[in-house]
Amino acid sequence: xPATARPLSPFTSIYRWQIQMVTSIVHRLTGIALAFGTILxxxxxxxxxxxxxxxxxxxxxxxxxxGTILxxxxTWALAFHLLNGIRHLLQDIGWGYLPAQFVRNGWLVxxxxxxxxxxxxxxxxxxxxxx
Amino acid sequence: xxxxxxxxxxxxxKNAVGLGTAKYGVHHFMVQRITAVALALLGIWFIWLALxxxxxxxxxxxxxxxxxLNAVLMLAFVVAVFWHAQLGLQxxxxxxxxxxxxxxxIQIAIKFLCFLGAAASVLAVIRITLGx
Numbered sequence: 001x002p003a004t005a006r007p008l009s010p011f012t013s014i015y016r017w018q019i020q021m022v023t024s025i026v027h028r029l030t031g032i033a034l035a036f037g038t039i040l041x042x043x044x045x046x047x048x049x050x051x052x053x054x055x056x057x058x059x060x061x062x063x064x065x066x067g068t069i070l071x072x073x074x075t076w077a078l079a080f081h082l083l084n085g086i087r088h089l090l091q092d093i094g095w096g097y098l099p100a101q102f103v104r105n106g107w108l109v110x111x112x113x114x115x116x117x118x119x120x121x122x123x124x125x126x127x128x129x130x131x
Numbered sequence: 132x133x134x135x136x137x138x139x140x141x142x143x144x145k146n147a148v149g150l151g152t153a154k155y156g157v158h159h160f161m162v163q164r165i166t167a168v169a170l171a172l173l174g175i176w177f178i179w180l181a182l183x184x185x186x187x188x189x190x191x192x193x194x195x196x197x198x199x200l201n202a203v204l205m206l207a208f209v210v211a212v213f214w215h216a217q218l219g220l221q222x223x224x225x226x227x228x229x230x231x232x233x234x235x236x237i238q239i240a241i242k243f244l245c246f247l248g249a250a251a252s253v254l255a256v257i258r259i260t261l262g263x
Contacts (some may be wrong), residue, residue: 005237014252027206028223031216031219031223032219032223033222033230034216035216035219035220038212038213038248038249041209041212042209042255043146043247043253045196045205045209045251045252045255045256045259046251046252046255048189048193048196048255048259049254049255049256049259049262050193052189052190055189055193056189072171078174078178080168082171082174082242085167085170085171086171088167089167089168089171092164117160120178120182122184124182124185127182127185128186128188130193
């Protein structure tokens with residue numbers, strides 16, 4: 001750390017909260033959450049490779065209340081990171097940079113992620129609930 | 132450096148201008164986007180697969196992953212996931228961990244863990260496909 005306090009660039013404590021900064025922050029947070037969530041995918045694959053007993057234990061964990069909460073959270077995180085990631089890719093090719101556009105597609109992505117996660121869990125429930 | 136520079140009466144900028152870039156500056160950016168495109172496509176398949184697997188018992192779930200197409204796509208998915216995760220977590224650590232030694236340790240740990248995660252997943256998929 002420098003000995004004297006230097007001026008810092010404005011950060012979240014100074015900016016007014018707005019949709020484009022929220023989607024950016026949430027994109028990072030969901031990315032970190034998904035990196036940890038992938039541990040469950042690795043465990044599920046290893047259990048499937050190990051045998052019925054190990055796989056039954058993973059299914060039991062996914063069906064428990066804490067497993068269900070984690071899965072619902074990761075479903076929404078995946079939905080948001082997927083949709084907002086596509087938005088970022090489109091921005092990378094120069095699309096949607098006008099303020100009106102990125103405010104609109106920021107809300108589209110946010111509401112769309114809730115809808116996508118909702119549809120996925122509606123499919124799960126329609127099939128007969130959790131594990 | 133500064134001594135030889137002053138002898139040549141050239142600024143460091145003069146030595147670099149006109150040489151062009153090494154073309155590697157955007158490598159991280161590009162790989163993160165390429166794995167993102169892969170994951171956007173594979174993510175749709177993964178959601179479909181996960182929904183299908185929810186109510187399958189062990190033999191049926193095992194048989195589903197063992198299908199060649201699903202096995203190949205799962206291999207691609209786990210490799211792309213851990214590659215993309217490493218690149219993303221790297222940027223987060225670069226942005227928020229300001230202690231150089233700690234940042235280095237975390238960066239190496241992330242790389243090791245992401246490789247181990249990918250290797251374990253690949254081994255599991257191979258075992259599901261070829262084993263039992």
